[in-house]
């Protein structure tokens with residue numbers, strides 16, 4: 323059957339106002355990068371998120387690259403990362419000498435906890451990367467208490483969790499660094515690519531503009547003639563005598579203009595998705611073979627809607643196959659444990675003691691859940707799910 327409900331690569335549709343803001347920026351922004359729209363977006367993000375410092379960057383991976391560099395890893399320093407996450411939660415740290423130690427997830431919430439992280443800590447642990455996968459904020463107060471006790475840096479990968487909070491503290495605002503993605507699939511997207519880095523420490527924050535933009539900075543003196551000695555200074559970012567390498571990770575002005583405007587809508591996008599997720603989960607209450615993570619509060623923004631199918635892997639595969647073949651609903655399986663990828667295996671990091679992550683991956687189903695899904699598509703997906711589960715019961719598939 324043709325696809326009726328796709329696992330879309332695009333998460334949201336823009337409103338006419340948002341389009342007008344982007345068009346206006348296209349007309350008037352000068353320069354088209356590193357201008358007033360960037361400053362306005364960062365300022366608005368700081369007040370939205372509660373962060374002291376926020377820097378717009380080209381995407382979430384660039385935010386992780388900068389955070390990884392500011393962690394100043396030495397060869398052999400260990401970085402504890404969940405195995406169940408997107409690849410760029412991990413590899414920017416490996417590029418700088420870090421050795422990943424894979425942390426397991428909690429089977430109920432599908433994210434790391436202080437307990438699962440604790441099991442992965444050693445005397446060499448320098449950094450923890452806490453990932454709010456699916457849009458659910460990991461238990462940051464407990465994770466920060468654990469990290470502070472042992473003087474470990476924490477990076478919050480909030481790429482999927484914009485706007486989600488614990489008791490009013492937004493994701494990305496607990497740890498030393500917070501990273502966000504505005505990729506095409508996210509609840510806020512700046513034309514397909516974009517990201518934000520939040521930084522707690524003032525000294526580290528001062529370095530971010532240089533790291534983000536080729537080491538560019540003002541001259542330390544007043545120039546009598548604006549062209550002498552040159553347009554702008556380039557310096558080597560340094561921290562306590564250690565050299566850091568810059569790159570060009572800037573986000574364009576049109577994207578910043580759009581992002582700032584979309585921030586006004588994030589809470590309502592999240593609330594709409596949460597409402598739909600809860601209604602979907604509740605409608606399947608009589609089917610305990612599908613186990614969802616049900617969260618009524620804004621701690622979950624339901625960027626994604628994932629479930630575990632009890633029973634055999636064959637039953638999960640049968641479900642996904644039937645949903646597609648008989649109903650045209652494209653469910654997927656996500657977050658291949660990183661240690662199973664050739665990338666990490668070739669580097670010698672192919673072993674993980676993460677039974678819950680492995681088990682969840684082998685039984686998980688990720689439903690299409692983009693914000694721009696129509697009411698009709700949503701109803702079809704629910705009806706198809708009910709019919710497929712009934713069919714599996716009828717065939718006594720376990």
Ligand SMILES: Cc1ncc(COP(=O)(O)O)c(C=O)c1O
Pocket residue numbers: 381382383384407408410411453455479481482502503504505515516517
């Ligand atoms: C958990 C997680 N970390 C990191 C990233 C990387 O973000 P980006 O695609 O913007 O580079 C993503 C998004 O795709 C993500 O979902």
